[in-house]
Structures are given as structure tokens and as C-alpha cells.
Amino acid sequence: MADDKSTHDAGHEREPSYLVAQKGLKSWLFTVDHKRLGLMYLATTLLFFFVGGMAAIFFRTELLTPGPGEISGVLTALGMDPTTSATTYNKLFTVHGAVMVFLVIIPSVPGALGNFLLPLMLGAKDVAFPRLNLLSFWVYSLGALFFIYTLFAGGLDTGWTFYTPYSSNFSGTAVISATFGAFILGFSSILTGLNFMVTIHKMRAPGMTWNRMPLFCWSIYATAVIQVLATPVLAITLLLLIMERTLNIGIFDPAMGGDPVLFQHFFWFYSHPAVYIMILPGFGIISELIAVHSRKHIFGYKAIALSSVAIAIISFVVWGHHMFVSGQSELAGIVFSFLTFAVAVPTAIKVFSWVATLYKGSIQFNTPMLYGLMFLFTFTIGGLTGVFLGTLSVDVHLHDTYFVVAHFHYVMMGGTIIAFVGGLHHWWAKMTGRNYDEKQARWASLFIFVGFNMTFFNQFVLGQQGMPRRYYTYVPQFQQQHVLSTVGAYILLAGFLWIAFYLLASLRKSAAPKEPLPDNTWGGASLEWSTQTPPIEHNFHGQPRVDSDPYNFPQIDRTGGMDHH
Amino acid sequence: MILSMLMAPEAAAAAPEGSATAGQVLDPSVHTQGANAVWETVNPWATLPQASTFAEGTDLLYLFIVVLSLFFFVLIMGVQGYFMWKYHRKSDDQKTSSITHNGKVEFLWSAIPAVLLVWIFVWGEVDFLKQTVPPPDAVQVRVTGRQWFWTVDYPDYPGVQLTSSVDDNVVTLVVPKGKPVQLTMTSEDVLHDFYIPAFRVKRDVVPGRYTSLWFEATQVGEFNLYCAEYCGDQHSAMIGKVKVLEPELFGEYLAEAGKLEQEEGEPLAAFGERIYKRRGCNACHSLDGSPKVGPSWKGMWGKQETTDKGTVLVDDNYIKESVEEPNAQIVAGFEGVKMPSYKGQLDEKHFAALIEFIKTLE
Amino acid sequence: MSHDHDSPKAHRPAGAGEPHAFMAHHFNTPGQQAGAAKFGMWVFLATEILMFSGLFLAYFIVRMHYPDMVLAAHEHLNKTAGGINTVVLITSSLTMALAVRAAQVGDQPAIKRNLLLTIGFAFTFMVVKYFEYTAKIEHGMLPGKFYHAWDHGYYIEGSPHIFFAVYFCMTGLHGFHVLIGIGVLTWIYLRAGKGHFGPSYYTPVENVGLYWHLVDLIWIFLFPLLYLVR
Ligand code: HEA
Ligand code: HEA
Ligand code: CUA
Ligand SMILES: [Cu+2]
Secondary structure, three states, rough: OOOOOOOOOOOOOOOOOOOOOOOHHHHOOOOOOOOHHHHHHHHHHHHHHHHHHHHHHHHHHHHHOOOOHHHHHHHHHEEEEHHHHHHHHHHHHHHHHHHHHHHHHHHHHHHHHHHHHHHHHHHOOOOOOOHHHHHHHHHHHHHHHHHHHHHHOOOHHHHHHOOOHHHHHHHHOOHHHHHHHHHHHHHHHHHHHHHHHHHOOOOOOOOOHHHHHHHHHHHHHHHHHHHHHHHHHHHHHHHHHHHHHHOOOOOOOHOOOOHHHHHHHHHHHOOOOOOOOHHHHHHHHHHHHHHHHHHHOOOOOOHHHHHHHHHHHHHHOOOHHOOOOOOOHHHHHHHHHHHHOOOOOOOHHHHHHHHHOOOOEEEEOOOOHHHHHHHHHHHHHHHHHHHHHHHHHHHHHOOEHHHHHHHHHHHHHHHHHHHHHHHHHHHHHHHHOOOOOHHHHHHHHHHHHHHHHHEEEEEEEEHHHOOOOOOOOOOHHHHHHHHHHHHHHHHHHHHHHHHHHHHHHHHHHHOOOOEEEEEOOOOOOHHOOOOOOOOOOOOOOOEEEOOOOOOOOOOOOOOOOOOOO | OOOHHEEEOOOOOOOOOOOOOOOOOOOOOOOOOOOOOOHHHOOOOOOOOOOEEHHHHHHHHHHHHHHHHHHHHHHHHHHHHHHHHHHHOOOOOEEEEEOOOOOHHHHHHHOOOOOHHHHHHHHHHHHHHHHHHOOOOEEEEEEEEEEEEEEEEEEOOOOOOOEEEOOOOOOEEEEEEOOEEEEEEEOOOOOEEEEEHHEEEEEEEEEEEOEEEEEOOOOEEEEEEOOOOOHHHHHHHHOOOEEEHHHHHHHHHHHHHHOOOOOOOOOOHHHHHHHHHHHOOOHHOOOOOOOOOOOOOOOOOOOEEOOOOOEEEOHHHHHHHHHHOOOOOOOOOOOOOOOOOOOOOHHHHHHHHHHHHHHHHO | OOEEOOOHHHHHOOOOOOOOOOOOOOOOOHHHHHHHHHHHHHHHHHHHHHHHHHHHHHHHHHHHHHHHHHHHHHHHOOOHHHHHHHHHHHHHHHHHHHHHHHHHHHOHHHHHHHHHHHHHHHHHHHHHHHHHHHHHOOOOOOHHHOOHHHHHOOOOOOOOOHHHHHHHHHHHHHHHHHHHHHHHHHHHHHHHHOOOOEEEOOHHHHHHHHHHHHHHHHHHHHHHHOOOOO
């Protein structure tokens, strides 16, 4: 397939794209087309990203001064009782964390880009179970509704981790609707994972062997494995929590003879693998971005593909590293610490392989690639600081401080979100048939880069100096850095608003290109670039057949014959 | 910034005066030992002393990982930057290399990090194990976490009870320098976490079981104590002070602290206010009318209070009952929270002083 | 990149099965469709097992913490009823397997007969469960704060409310699965009535069968753990 990159589907007449193949609201809401579902996920996850982000902007504002103040000021101005600012702060960071985790980062890449791209990349007409796919989207929406309901029914102030017994017996907020929402979202996640797993096993085009699958598909596959195996445990955990809160069943309640730490084991058994549900699809995007925009065969294809699977497997046995100081046994601490380091190795392999891919490439610095390169910078910092936390004695000091906050923003925001935004730009033309303004996009990416590092880098120092997390007031010595962080967050907001602005602008009627865009935006070699832009309803005219691998760019110099070093 | 991260643990200096609201001031501890005046002024981050025997070990390992991470980060970014510069696209038909993998290189970049990681793991584990086994002769202290204050008891000094308080420079924990101290901790309600950054120690405080933590302080002075596990509304106010004394002074201090008595010439109401702070009433009751965990005491005296048993006049008897049997009558709007009973902990003199104090809160 | 433009039939691998009326457009062959459905079902069963394993874990932890209480409390479960239900479910698994077999060979009356029997056994199970539950409720052996068996003259040392919490969670979730099972069995039965199934298309019957066997299997673990502790 390396030969006729820019021509689509061997000289077919242009057909109406999936965007216009059917009309009317119903054709969207009840569509079983994976591409339309992808767009619907995209819209909803970005909406919730905005909601979660705005919550962060509000509570970061509170942190401008050490004492209570900013939120009270706003509340008084709104005619509300200002003495509740502690509660308000707690609700804001909980909403922020819960929305970002359950409604944004877990469903975003698989739901939006995964849905859109997986069948295209595999050369299939759709996912294996299109109706299940639709169901999964609606289950997601139902879960989201529960979250929205929670916001209006008194909010939630438990932290996204729902630790018992605070969540089960003490918090006066809407814990049940929130946990039930998360429970429902879990099913959406399971169904999506199941669907993708089956799709990858059964729907590959003739000739698409496992080793010819784009790395994005590999990462989605590894993600799906975790989704399918870990999420049911979350479901049962949340169910037990709901029972505990309504019926006082006593499993987690120390006053009834239960064990509150048991909840943490249950929770992290899911939520640690979940952090890899969040990052693996991001890894997949980065593999595509780096290879396509340097027109280089990805370095170490097998190592990258298999390390995803290795991460998926090891991730199930490291959950205890969130509980080093929780009162679990020393032996458990030691075992979990060791296994945590075992996860770092496959990740290191990926990072090195991406950098090596650049070697002797033809690197173009357009927006998607800028995000790809930015990812390497920020994710590496995030990953390396994970090593601090995995080290037993050091984690004793750093646990539940801003160091942890900085760590997970560097991996989630600096990893997944950056990759997601990069992927969005990379496939934007394919998905929408429109071009965004490249110049604005590059400038906005600078805002993101600067704003992000300004917000979170000094939080490592804050944490190392002993600033605990989930504090709405703090000792004055930390003020300088909190101010820096807050200003950084404002810059981030500006950057994201800018991105939203030029992306939306490209969708206006008047911005429609005169000529249909070329099928292959970047000179990619995987199947999604071989079909029309935007794709037709059934993806391909006829059945694609695959006879070479997805990183076989025409620019690769084969004359040296150095395929094998 | 990275430099300051490296240096921070060594430099110990006073932080700039913050413009804190009243009630939030916990002076950053003033330990100028070994600090360098110039460094202090250029480094806003140098505020964390190494005040226990664990601190140096933890910081050394921290520093080691910082250096290692810096090495890898600079290496990766350096190589990436070089490639970006060297191989950026000059023409559209620029040829690219056909390399797809290299077994030797791949083996090396898996094996080297693996070896280094095992090294870090072993080091961290050895240090951690030191923290888990307290020496047998340690000074025993009992710590109880409640929403949202700490109480500290010394089994060897009966009658001494210290509490934490944000409102004042009240000392929460006193320990002798150079002697191991073991804390046995539990919680009355939700999870808390006992954290003293200057000592690099932290441990969850769990309801229904006892957890333990030990350390040996190496510097005389006052250090911050935090609750590091989210525990509800006033989680960030659950902070206190740890005072390290020369061993000679330690016993003396506690003997003094055990006494909660009216001082000579101290007005009864002022003594009452001291009790209010020392006994942790201030953790839940404000004086300015704002409800905290419990109702504010402002204007409480002599008013008709609505409770679950009907209305009641707030007088001496009601106050005494409220303190000894808090659940006998529960103030409307505070049904969900429980005030701990102080039965047997306050004598008549204390009550008299408290009531006198409450009377002053018009 | 090369594309075939002919109909899917042209490159269907040999032995992939004959096309049937229920083939979805996005599959190339009935074999692919059946394979996807079956694989999907297996993955789904894996999620089910993991979901229950969370409860099993909770059970083991409770048992570890309070071995004597669990021993004492389990005496109050009705072993006979549990035993009958075990036999009922195992038999229903057999009739289910017969239904699948009948679908594979296209024996229409046998499909319906065996499905009906399976549904009947499922109902029997629920009826027995109903009597067990009412007895527990009458004796005040309820989860958590609703536990008040002492009012009815039963004294169990320790924290029996936790045991009954676990009991109700586990058997409740399992019972819920039986109810779902009755639903899908009925759906399959109705489709069988329309003659949808035969040698070329029996995946739905097979998948419901897999599901039903799992429900049975989980009970086979629940029964000894809850009723026959020791
Ligand atoms: C996308 C999500 C994501 C990812 C990918 C990671 C990745 C990692 N995380 Fe993180 N983590 C979170 C999300 C994530 N984490 C969240 C959300 C929390 C907090 C939850 C909460 O409490 O609210 C958390 C908390 C957390 C803790 C608990 C801290 C505490 O509460 O005390 C720990 C402890 O071990 C940890 C460790 C790690 C490690 C070792 C990795 C590794 O996978 C990283 C591996 C990568 C590298 C190491 C970099 C690349 C490698 C090299 C360049 C090679 C050279 C390196 C060396 C030789 C060192 N994380
Ligand atoms: C995906 C995960 C994610 C992301 C992206 C973020 C993003 C941000 N987070 Fe957060 N954060 C969490 C996950 C995440 N966070 C979690 C799990 C917690 C723990 C909660 C807990 O303790 O329980 C936490 C906690 C947390 C804290 C600690 C609170 C405390 O302990 O007291 C802080 C403090 O600074 C913070 C800040 C921020 C900021 C400033 C951003 C900014 O980056 C936000 C910037 C984004 C916006 C301002 C939105 C703009 C969006 C648009 C305009 C829409 C259009 C966009 C496109 C088209 C791309 N977060
Ligand atoms: Cu106590 Cu936080
Ligand atoms: Cu983790």
C-alpha cells in the first residue's frame, strides 16, 4: 500500500461523506456508524473537559492567598453564604477530579478517536457490534446525567477517590448519585472495551496481520483488556459503597466491625490499571504522530506493541503503591514498590523508541508534531516523578502532597490530554473535512506548553516542601508558588479557549474548502488515509487488502538495504 | 528551579512573611542552622529543615533520583532536540532511513533502567524498613485524630493532654531531642494522616485500628504538623505544631502542660478562653457567629436554643450537659455531626471559667 | 493498497458457513459474525467473573476477620433449600445444553421444549429463593443496620450483620442474573418459535447457553461457600 498514497480508493467517484450521508437529528442520535459516534463522544468529552477545567480555574483562584477568601468573595457577590468556602473548595476539586477522570480522560481517546479510527485503520466497515457501540454511548450519557444531577443535588465532597468511611458515613453530599454515575460509566467503558477487543480480533481486513496493525490499534487493544478486566471490580466496589451508605452493611465501616482500608484495596485495584486506561491510548496516538510527521518507520514496532501489553498485565498488580502509608503490611509495601518499578521499564522502552524514530527522519514541525514532541517532554517528567513516588521511603514524605498532584497532572494532562489534542489536530481534516488555521494553532500550542509547565512544575517543589493536597488554606510560605500556579492555569485556559476558537471557526459554513481536501493529509501510510476525506458511510469502496506495514512511507530510503540495522 | 529543588533540602531558612488572614498563621519554623544568607534571599523554596534522623536519608535518596532523572531527562531531550535540528524537513522528498529496530540498543535501554530501578527500589526499601521498627526504649505517645483536630496523650505523664489548634500558637506535640519517640495513633471518625514534613514521616490514622509511627528529632525548635488525608471540610485546618525540646526540658514542659489552671491574676473569662483553645473547643465552635462543625458560641448565653427535644434556655446546666452528654439535646441543624463527650475531663473550676467566657461573647 | 469491488461472497474463505437472513452488513462472512459474537460473549463472561470475584474477595476477607461469626451465622441458612436449588440449576444447565444441541441440528420442537424446561427451572430457583429470603427477613437476619435477629430470639456472636450483608449481596446479584437469564431465555424462545434457528445460524442460542452456564457455575461456588462453611 506504499505506492498510491494520495489517490483514494483506486479512482472511485466521490461519494457523499458519512457526515451528510443521512440527515436529521435522529440520524445522529441513533446512528450506529462508528464515525458519527466518535464525533459525539468528541463533543461530549470536550464539553466535560471544559466543565472540569473551569472548576480547576475556580479553585485555583481560591489558592491565590493562603487564607480563605477568593471563593467567599465570589459567593458574597452572588448573595450566598460566604462561610461555606471550605465546602465549596472541596466540592470543586472533587468535581474537577471526578469529571476529568470518569467523564473526560477515560472515555475521550478510546471513545472519540478510537471509535473513529479503529475500524478505518483495520480496514473494516464498522466495529464488531455497532448497536452495542451506540448503547455504550448512551450509557455514557446516562452516567454523565447522574454526575450533572449530583452537581445540582448538593455536589460531592469526597475527593475522586471516595475513601471510606468519609464517603460512606460522614459526607453530607450527594455521594450516591455520583457513585452510581461512576458505576454506570463503568459499564460504558466495559462495553466499549469489549467491542474493540472483538473488533481487533475478528474484523481486520485480509492481510492485516497482528504485526501490520498500526500501533494505535495495539494501544487500544491493551486498553480494552484493562477496561474489560478491571472495570467490573470498580462496579462491584461502588455498589458495595452504595450499600454501605444506604444500608450500613458494615463492610467498610469501622464502627460496625468493617475495614475502611479494604475499600482502598478495592478502589485502587481498578484505579491503578485505570491510569493506564488513560495513558495507553495516548501512547498510541504519539506513535502515529511521531512516525507520520517524520516519515520514518517507527523504531522498535514490536517492542512498542508488546510493551503496551506488558504494561496492561503488570498494571494489575501494583495498586498498593497508593497505600504505602495507609497501614497495609510492610511486606505488601515492598512487593508493590518492586512491581511499580517493573511497570516503568516497558514505558521507558516506548520513550526511547519514539526518540529513536526521529533519527534520520524528515521531521516537519506542524501542530500535531509539536504536540507529539511536547508530549515527550512533559510525559517524561511525569513518568520520572512516578519513580520518586514508587520509592518507599521517599513516598512516605511525598504521599498526598502537591508532588503527587504535579506527578499525575504531568502524566494525565501532559500525557493523555496533550496526546489527545495532538491527535485531534492530526485527524481533524479526516474527521471533519476542514482545515484549521495552522498559524494560530502553533501559537496556541505555545500557550499550552508554557501555561502547563508554569502551573504544575513548581508543584513538585511545593510537595517536596511539605504542602499537603486538598488544602484550601495553607501556610503563607507557600504563597509565591501557588500564585505562579494559578497564573499558569489562566494561561492554560487562554490556550484552550484559543484552540476551541479556531477549531470551531474551521467548521463554519464560510470556512468550507472550495476543493474537497486530499484524502491523505500528512502522507500517512495506514489505511485511514487511503479512504476519502471525510470517509464515506461504509468507510471503503469494497474490501481493502493489506500487503505491507503501516509505517512504510514512500520516502524511506531502501537503497541502503539496511532494513535490519 | 531545578537547582533550587536540588538545594532545597539542605538550605533551611525562614520564609518571607506572608500576608495571612488571622487564624491561618503558622509561622514557618525559624531554623537558620546551616543556612546561608544569600541563598535564603534567592531561594524561595528553602524552608524545610532536616529535623529527624530519617530526613537526611530520605533527602539523599530523593537527591539521587533527582540527579538520575535529570540525567535521563537531559539525555532524552538533548537527543530529541539534536534530531529535531538535524533532521528537520528541508525538502518534501527528503529521504528517511529504513532502520526499523536494533536489538542491541533496545536491550541496553531496557536493561540499564531496569538495573537502576532495582537499585532505587532496594535503597528505598532499606530506608523504609528502618522507619517501621521502633527502638524498644522509645518515648510513648498516643495520638487521636478527630474531625478536625488532634489530641495527644502521654501515658507516662498522666493528665497531660495536648490538642491542635489553628487559631493560636498552641503546641500539639512535644518531643525530646535525640530520643526515639513512638506514636500510637487512632481515629475517632474518618481517616486522617499524621504528617510532619520536617521529620519526613507520615502515617495514616485509621478509625477502628492502631497505626504506629516513630522518629528521633535532631533539632530543637518548632515544626509544622499536617493532616495529610482528606477528612472533610476543615481538613486544611487540621494542622498543628511540633515542639522539640532538649531532653532535660521535656519532662518539665509536660509537667507544666499537664496543668490547666487559672494563673495568678488571670481573669476567669481569660482562663475560660484558654480552656476553649487548649481543649480544642475552637476546632468546632467559632466566636464570630459563623457555624463551623458546631454552632457558634457568639450570643449563645441566655438565648432560647432549638434542639431535637424542643427549645431550651442556654444556662449553666445546659452548657454542662452539652459538654458531658453532647447527644442529650442536639441543636437543630447539627444532627449529622457528633460532639465528643468531655465527661470527666473538665472540673467545676473549668466549667465556671468556660461559662464566664461564654457570657462575654455577646 | 488494493481493493476488491466484488461482493463479499467472492472472497469468503471456504467453510465459513452459508449466508443466512441475520447477517449484518458490516461482516464479510457468517463465520466472521458468529466468531465475533462468540468471542464477545467470552469476553463478557470474563467481566462477569471479575465482577463476582470482587464479592468473593469481600467474602474471604470477612471470613478471615471473623471466622467464628461466619461459622455460626451460616448455620442459619437453609441447606436443604440451597441444595435443591443447586440440583435445579445443574439440571437447567443440562436442558440448556440440549437446547443448543437441538439448534445445531435444527430439531425445532426440541429447541423449544428444552428452552421451556430451562425457563421452568429458572423460575423454580427463584421461587425457592423467595421462600429463603422471606424466612431471613422474618427472622431479622438482614444486612447491616437492619439486622435485628436478636428480636426474634437468635443470638449470633460477633458481627453477623456483615455476614448477612455479604450473603444478600452475593445471592442478590446472582438472583438478578437469573432474572436477566429468564429474560433472554424467553427472547430466544420466542425467536425459536419463529423458526429462526437451525444449523446455519444458532449463535444466539449458543451465547445464551454460555451465559446460563456461567450463572450456574457461580452458584456452584456460592453454595458451598455460603451454606457449607467449614
Ligand atoms: C495517566 C496516568 C498515570 C500514569 C501513566 C502514571 C505512571 C506512573 N505512576 Fe502515577 N499516578 C496517577 C496517574 C498516572 N501515573 C494518578 C492519577 C495518581 C494519583 C491518584 C490520587 O491519589 O488521586 C498517581 C499516583 C502515583 C503513586 C502514588 C503516590 C501517592 O499517593 O503516594 C505512585 C507511587 O508509586 C505512582 C507511580 C507511578 C509510576 C512509577 C508510573 C510509571 O508508569 C511511569 C513510568 C515512566 C517513566 C519512568 C519515564 C520514562 C522512562 C525513562 C526515561 C527511563 C529512565 C528512567 C529511569 C532509570 C528512572 N503514581
Ligand atoms: C485528566 C485529568 C486532569 C486534567 C486535565 C486536569 C487539569 C487541571 N488541574 Fe487537576 N486534578 C485531576 C485531574 C486533572 N486535572 C485529578 C484526578 C485531581 C485530584 C482530585 C482529588 O484530589 O480528588 C486533580 C486535582 C487538582 C489540583 C489539586 C487540588 C487539591 O488537592 O486541593 C489542582 C491544583 O492546582 C489542579 C489543577 C488543575 C488545573 C489548573 C488544570 C488545568 O490544566 C485545566 C485547564 C483546562 C481548562 C481551563 C478547560 C479549557 C477547555 C476548553 C476551553 C474546552 C475546549 C478544549 C479543546 C477544544 C481542546 N487539579
Ligand atoms: Cu484530618 Cu485531614
Ligand atoms: Cu497507581
